Structures are given as C-alpha cells and as structure tokens.
Amino acid sequence: xxxxxxxxxxxxxxxxxxxxxxxxxxxxxxxxxxxxxxxxxxxxxxxxxxxxxxxxxxxxxxxxxxxxxxxxxxxxxxxxxxxxxxxxxxxxxxxxxxxxxxxxxxxxxxxxxxxxxxxxxxxxxxxxxxxxxxxxxxxxxxxxxxxxxxxxxxxxxxxxxxxxxxxxxxxxxxxxxxxxxxxxxxxxxxxxxxxxxxxxxxxxxxxxxxxxxxxxxxxxxxxxxxxxxxxxxxxxxxxxxxxxxxxxxxxxxxxxxxxxxxxxxxxxxxxxxxxxxxxxxxxxxxxxxxxxxxxxxxxxxxxxxxxxxxxxxxxxxxxxxxxxxxxxxxxxxxxxxxxxxxxxxxxxxxxxxxxxxxxxxxxxxxxxxxxxxxxxxxxxxxxxxxxxxxxxxxxxxxxxxxxxxxxxxxxxxxxxxxxxxxxxxxxxxxxxxxxxxxxxxxxxxxxxxxxxxxxxxxxxxxxxxxxxxxxxxxxxxxxxxxxxxxxxxxxxxxxxxxxxxxxxxxxxxxxxxxxxxxxxxxxxxxxxxxxxxxxxxxxxxxxxxxxxxxxxxxxxxx
Numbered sequence: 424x425x426x427x428x429x430x431x432x433x434x435x436x437x438x439x440x441x442x443x444x445x446x447x448x449x450x451x452x453x454x455x456x457x458x459x460x461x462x463x464x465x466x467x468x469x470x471x472x473x474x475x476x477x478x479x480x481x482x483x484x485x486x487x488x489x490x491x492x493x494x495x496x497x498x499x500x501x502x503x504x505x506x507x508x509x510x511x512x513x514x515x516x517x518x519x520x521x522x523x524x525x526x527x528x529x530x531x532x533x534x535x536x537x538x539x540x541x542x543x544x545x546x547x548x549x550x551x552x553x554x555x556x557x558x559x560x561x562x563x564x565x566x567x568x569x570x571x572x573x574x575x576x577x578x579x580x581x582x583x584x585x586x587x588x589x590x591x592x593x594x595x596x597x598x599x600x601x602x603x604x605x606x607x608x609x610x611x612x613x614x615x616x617x618x619x620x621x622x623x624x625x626x627x628x629x630x631x632x633x634x635x636x637x638x639x640x641x642x643x644x645x646x647x648x649x650x651x652x653x654x655x656x657x658x659x660x661x662x663x664x665x666x667x668x669x670x671x672x673x674x675x676x677x678x679x680x681x682x683x684x685x686x687x688x689x690x691x692x693x694x695x696x697x698x699x700x701x702x703x704x705x706x707x708x709x710x711x712x713x714x715x716x717x718x719x720x721x722x723x724x725x726x727x728x729x730x731x732x733x734x735x736x737x738x739x740x741x742x743x744x745x746x747x748x749x750x751x752x753x754x755x756x757x758x759x760x761x762x763x764x765x766x767x768x769x770x771x772x773x774x775x776x777x778x779x780x781x782x783x784x785x786x787x788x789x790x791x792x793x794x795x796x797x798x799x800x801x802x803x804x805x806x807x808x809x810x811x812x813x814x815x816x817x818x819x820x821x822x823x824x825x826x827x828x829x830x831x832x833x834x835x836x837x838x839x840x841x842x843x844x845x846x847x848x849x850x851x852x853x854x855x856x857x858x859x860x861x862x863x864x865x866x867x868x869x870x871x872x873x874x875x876x877x878x879x880x881x882x883x884x885x886x887x888x889x890x891x892x893x894x895x896x897x898x899x900x901x902x903x904x905x906x907x908x909x910x911x912x913x914x915x916x917x918x919x920x921x922x923x924x925x926x927x928x929x930x931x932x933x934x935x936x937x938x939x940x941x942x943x944x945x946x947x948x949x950x951x952x953x954x955x956x957x958x959x960x961x962x963x964x965x966x967x968x969x970x971x972x973x974x975x976x977x978x979x980x981x
Contacts, residue, residue: 444487454481454488459500463968469493469501469961497961505964508972512554513582519544520927522586524556524607525936526574526598528565536561537959538570539966540577544586545931549913551742555970556581560959567600574605587928591936594619594783610792611783613748614737614935620779621676621730624772633719634671634679636712637686640693641668643709650706653699657692664688677734680727683720690717719768726772729758737935744934746800746908748784749793753808756780792929795820799926801902801911818893825889825921828928885921892919 444451461467470493471477481490491500516522523543530536539558545551557577563569578584589608592598593615602609625634644650645668658665668689671679686693694711696702712720733751737744759777761770784793794817797803806814883891896919902911909930916923 442487443489444485446489446491450485451488454485455491455500458490459496459504460972462496463501463504463965463972466965466969469497472496501961501964501968504972505968508968512556512971515546515552515554516542516544516581516583516586518547519583519586519931520924521589521929521931522583523589523591523610523932524574524577525591525612525933526570526601527593527936528561528570528595528598535959536565537962538565538573540574542581542583543931543933545909545927549909549916549927551909551931555967558959558963558966560962565597567597567604570597570601571604574601574607578605589932591933593936608792610745610932610934611789612934612936613744613751614734614937616780616783617730617734617737618676620776620783621680621727623779624727624775625676625679627771627775629719629768630723630772633712633716633723634683636716637683637720638670640697640709640711641670641682641686643706644668644693644696645670647702647705650696650702653696653702654689654692657695657699658689661692661695663692668693677731680724680731683724687717687720687724719766722766722769723772726769726776729755730776738937745793745932746796746803746930746934748934749790749797750803750808752780752784752793791817791820795824796929796932799922799929800908801899802904802906802908803901804897805901818897821922821925822886822889822893825892825925826885828924829885829889829921832924889921892921895919896922 446452446455458472462469462471472490472493478490481488521544525541525543526538528536528538537558538561540556541553542556543551543553557580559573561569561573574590575584578588587608588605589610590602590605591610591612592602593612599609599611624630644654651667654668655665657663666685666689669678669682669685671682690711697709697711733755736747736751756777759773759780761773765773784790794806794809794813798806798817798821806817809817902908912923912926912930
C-alpha cells in the first residue's frame with residue numbers, strides 16, 4: 424500500500440516537474456509562509472518538512488510546489504519572522520505605563536533548564552495584553568544572582584528598563600533574591616501560595632492516609648482493564664456519569680482535590696465493581712472506603728472547595744488579577760476559622776491552611792501593593808476587609824502616588840520642550856485667555872497694579888486635585904463582581920485622570936505566574952522529543968512565535 428502511494432506521488436511529481444512553481448511566486452510564498460506558521464504556532468520540529476507523510480500532503484495539495492529545506496526554515500524563514508514579530512512586540516510595549524513580568528524557572532523532561540519571561544501591560548485603550556518575551560536555557564544553577572542577570576538582560580533587550588517593572592514569581596527564595604537584586608518590585612504568585620497552603624493540609628497524617636487509600640483505588644482501576652470495564656458496567660447500571668477515575672500528581676494540589684471529588688461521585692459504582700467476581704479474581708487487597716472514611720473525604724472536599732475556586736479564578740487570564748489577591752486572601756482566612764460543628768479533622772485542615780496563608784504577604788510593602796491594587800479596582804474599592812484606619816492609610820498612599828506620578832509627567836514635559844502635543848491637565852481649561860488678549864496698559868493698572876495685578880482663577884495644587892478625585896471615586900457605587908473593571912476605567916478615564924494613570928500601573932500586574940508555566944506545558948514535548956535538533960535559540964524563537972505570531976504578520980516576512 425505504501426509503495427503504491429509512493430508511486431502515485433512520484434507520478435504526480437514527475438508530471439509537475441514541467442511546471443514547478445518559482446520560489447518567488449505568490450503561490451509558493453504563501454505555502455512557505457503557511458509551513459512556517461504551522462511550525463511556530465503548533466511547535467513542530469523543523470525536520471517536519473523532511474517527513475514522508477508531510478511531503479506527500481504538500482505534493483497532493485500542490486504538486487508544483489518545491490518544499491524548501493529544513494535549513495531554510497532554521498536559518499532564514501523562522502529567524503526573519505522572529506525579528507519581524509519581535510520588533511512589533513517592542514513597539515507595542517513602548518507606550519505602556521508599566522510592564523509586569525512573570526518569571527518561571529522550569530526543567531524539561533530531558534533535564535534541560537529554562538527560564539521563561541512573559542510581559543503583561545495595559546494599552547492606551549485599556550486592553551490587557553501579554554507577550555512571551557524570551558525563553559533562555561540556564562546552564563548554571565538557578566541562583567538568585569543568575570536569574571537577576573536574566574531579568575536585567577531581558578529589560579535591556581526589550582527596552583522596558585524604564586517601565587517601573589514589577590516581577591511575579593513563585594514563593595521560592597531564589598526568585599525573591601533575584602527580583603531584589605534586579606531592583607524591581609516583587610509580587611508572589613497567589614496560585615503558588617494557594618498550592619503551598621493546600622499541600623500543607625493534604626500532608627496532615629489523617630488526610631494523607633485517607634488520600635493514600637483513595638489513590639490506591641484509583642490507580643488500580645486506571646491500570647486494570649478488567650476493573651475499568653467492570654466500573655463502566657456499574658456506572659451504566661447505577662445511571663452514574665461514565666467518568667474515569669482520576670489519580671493525583673504531586674506538583675498540583677488541586678489534582679488531589681479532583682481525585683477525591685471524582686471518587687466520591689463514583690463511589691457507589693466503585694464499591695459495586697470491587698465486589699464483582701471478575702475484579703475480585705484480579706485483586707484481593709483493594710477495598711473501597713468505609714462509611715467513616717467517606718464522611719471524612721466529603722468534609723475534606725468541602726473544606727478545600729474554596730481553595731479550588733480561588734485557584735481557578737487566579738488562573739484566568741484577561742483579568743487584572745492582582746486586585747483580587749487581598750479580597751480572596753481575607754475571605755479564605757475568614758472561612759478557615761473554626762465553626763461550631765466542625766470535626767477534629769476539619770479543624771486541623773482549616774488551621775493548617777490558615778497558618779500557612781497568614782505568613783504569606785506579611786511585610787508592609789507586600790500589603791501596601793495588594794491594598795493599593797484593590798483600591799484601584801472599582802469592584803473592591805470599598806476595601807471591606809480592612810479597618811477604617813487601614814482604608815484611610817491606603818487611599819492616602821493612593822493620593823501620594825498619584826501626585827508623584829503627575830509630577831514625573833510634568834517634569835518629563837518640561838525636559839522635552841520640542842514635543843508639541845497638547846496635554847490637558849485637570850483644573851485647567853482651554854478657554855483660559857492668553858497674553859495676546861491682555862490690554863497693554865491703562866491708568867488703573869498704573870495705580871493699582873501692584874496690589875491687584877494678575878488676579879486669576881486660583882490654581883489648585885496637585886495634591887488637592889488628587890484628593891478631590893479620590894473623594895469622588897469613593898462616592899461612586901462600586902462595580903458589581905460580574906462587570907469588567909478595565910471597561911469601567913476606559914469609560915471613566917477622563918473623569919479621574921490622576922487615578923486612571925495610577926490604575927494602569929497596578930491593574931496590569933497579574934497575581935499569578937501561571938501564564939509563564941503554561942508555556943512549558945505546551946512546549947515540553949517539543950523540547951524533549953527534538954532536543955537533538957533544537958538549539959536553545961530555536962526553542963526561544965519557536966515559543967516566542969507560537970505565542971505572539973499571527974497570520975497577517977507573516978506576509979511581510981518572506
């Protein structure tokens with residue numbers, strides 16, 4: 424069959440040899456562009472153009488097309504596309520008020536170490552954008568100094584060193600040291616914080632033993648075709664969803680939650696399947712949970728549900744998630760307090776979570792950053808989780824930061840006199856009379872000019888303007904939780920110009936670094952499977968283009 428396929432392909436190719444497409448023809452260019460886009464977007468290895476099946480596909484679709492060599496894509500097509508898209512990303516970053524970076528160090532299955540840096544920022548029309556900037560191989564140890572060097576080099580390379588950088592990382596000490604050495608504001612990943620607190624609860628002896636029993640059952644059904652088939656029959660008989668059992672992985676706490684949740688859903692079918700004769704023959708040492716264990720599992724799931732919801736919320740993109748951290752943290756601490764009727768096990772679970780969460784974001788600088796972000800989110804601006812004194816202090820800092828920002832803007836305007844663009848400032852109107860409309864002189868001016876000269880509308884200080892804005896902002900009804908804070912700011916930017924500038928500096932900061940981690944969940948296979956043919960530079964280019972290239976941008980790159 425394969426030989427017939429080859430003969431047909433060769434026949435088509437022989438006929439098409441007479442009318443080969445010139446490489447510079449529009450048709451050939453479009454096909455080459457499509458191949459490059461396919462490689463980048465789907466993270467395919469360069470040698471895909473040498474695969475027999477892929478070549479057959481191209482010959483079938485366009486027999487006249489001559490596929491360029493792998494070297495053409497590695498040395499010419501993809502690097503050229505990379506330079507083009509990189510320039511576009513750099514231009515897009517230029518107007519940003521602030522750029523937030525997520526930084527994640529990871530190791531591929533081939534034990535190659537990488538660090539990925541992703542940029543997050545708000546555009547002039549309040550769109551939240553993210554770009555994977557770079558993925559660098561790390562050949563030395565992941566020390567704070569080495570990672571700090573990567574951060575500093577990235578800031579220079581992408582022209583964002585002056586963008587008031589803030590870096591979001593996991594809670595690892597080397598990451599904290601790296602950001603400090605690089606001289607940037609540091610934010611701890613809230614998703615990682617939730618993971619650490621949840622893992623602490625799952626490591627309680629009673630919980631760990633229960634999880635081990637559930638894991639033993641789920642692993643048995645996942646590796647035994649006989650048991651799995653019996654489970655499917657019992658699911659149909661009991662009219663349960665035909666879901667497969669899940670087994671947790673050590674690096675994700677919510678996988679343990681999902682394992683327990685799925686087990687409880689399928690527990691009647693699991694019990695029935697384990698009692699069936701065909702399953703008992705293959706395993707006599709696997710038993711379902713007793714009634715007490717099932718009750719404990721249900722309570723643990725209820726106790727961890729809020730942590731699961733918080734993790735899911737923090738993993739969503741396109742939302743200014745830093746403003747969510749303080750409200751969520753306060754709610755989690757409230758919900759992990761002891762309640763009447765809690766069992767000893769549930770009290771231990773809640774206490775473990777609460778103790779771990781309380782030691783995170785403990786410094787004044789961390790709290791101030793979180794509170795300011797929440798105050799500038801119209802959904803949370805009432806700050807009900809703070810005391811009256813803390814709310815006053817937070818908005819006093821908002822006023823001070825807004826004034827400082829406006830002073831910086833004015834200083835830049837003074838130092839750049841050649842810029843003719845008009846900047847309207849709050850408290851001033853375009854109708855103010857200019858010197859040309861003033862009368863040259865009169866007797867009244869000669870007599871009373873020194874006493875009453877140049878009396879105009881009183882000029883408000885920047886602090887007074889900022890305080891008035893904050894007061895008006897606080898008086899407005901808070902936005903509902905289902906509405907978009909960035910859309911609100913877009914429509915109210917001219918109403919609160921001082922606060923809007925400051926909001927752009929805080930609402931671009933993600934509260935989690937999972938976006939950087941996702942890069943590697945999609946790239947792990949390509950890095951591992953093709954490690955012998957992909958240099959670290961090629962990994963960097965492919966990942967960058969996979970996340971940033973779009974089809975229109977290809978047309979100018981060939």
